[in-house]
Amino acid sequence: MTERILRLDENGLCTLVLNRPEKHNALDNAAFEELNHYLRLLAQDNGKVECVVLRGAGKGFSAGADLAALSGLTTPLPPTYKPMVVEALSRLPMPTIAAVHGVCFTGGLELALGCDFIVADAGTRFADTHGKWGLVAAWGLYPRLARRIGVSNAKRLSMTAREMNAEEALRVGLVDLMAPAGQLDISLSDLVAQIRKNSGFSNRAVKQIYREIEGLPLDQALAHTHYRHPGVAPDFTARVAAFTKG
Structure with a gap:
């Protein structure tokens, strides 16, 4: 595998890392195929994994889909494949947390919305830029976003491609927990510990x-x-x- 996704396990905590920092963790076919591989294994987990964290390497969570992969420069995957992977993430049996920092844009936002909880560094920026490129979200963004922040807020985010800061994201319910700047790992660890105290x-x-x-x-x-x-x-x-x- 190309190691677009890294899996790190420690005492019942599984961390999946989007590992393409030189491309702002842009999501290409290889990233989805590797993520799907790990999600299949986690879906069959017998209870050893108590919590899954999804995060990004480098300066941000993910800038979204790799536009080169969408423009026909790579062999396309079946149209149902990527939304199926996000759905598989949402259906993992154990609690899941998206730990986001930097940018969480478009396809990256779709992945984060597939998790149970979103924890964000105070400097995180969120956006749905599909309209900027003449695209329409196909991985489940609209229903998940509308359920989180309401239809009006979701339409405004999608129809303007504007950036939403972490404070606003917390206020409208997109983010469950906002960490002080530079303290994402501390807030994440606290939440993971609270979850894992339960059965x-x-x-x-x-x-x-x-x-x-x-x-x-x-x-x-x-x-x-x-x-x-x-x-x-x-x-x-x-x-x-x-x-x-x-």
């Missing part, structure tokens, strides 16, 4: 339930959570015992 069984079940009940009327959502309740974690007894002893 991995519970976190996976919660993620699945939220996905399954999205858009359901309340009575159907309540019925779904009752009849599809997964039970308790294998370490439930040990967790309660440790609490009572403490």
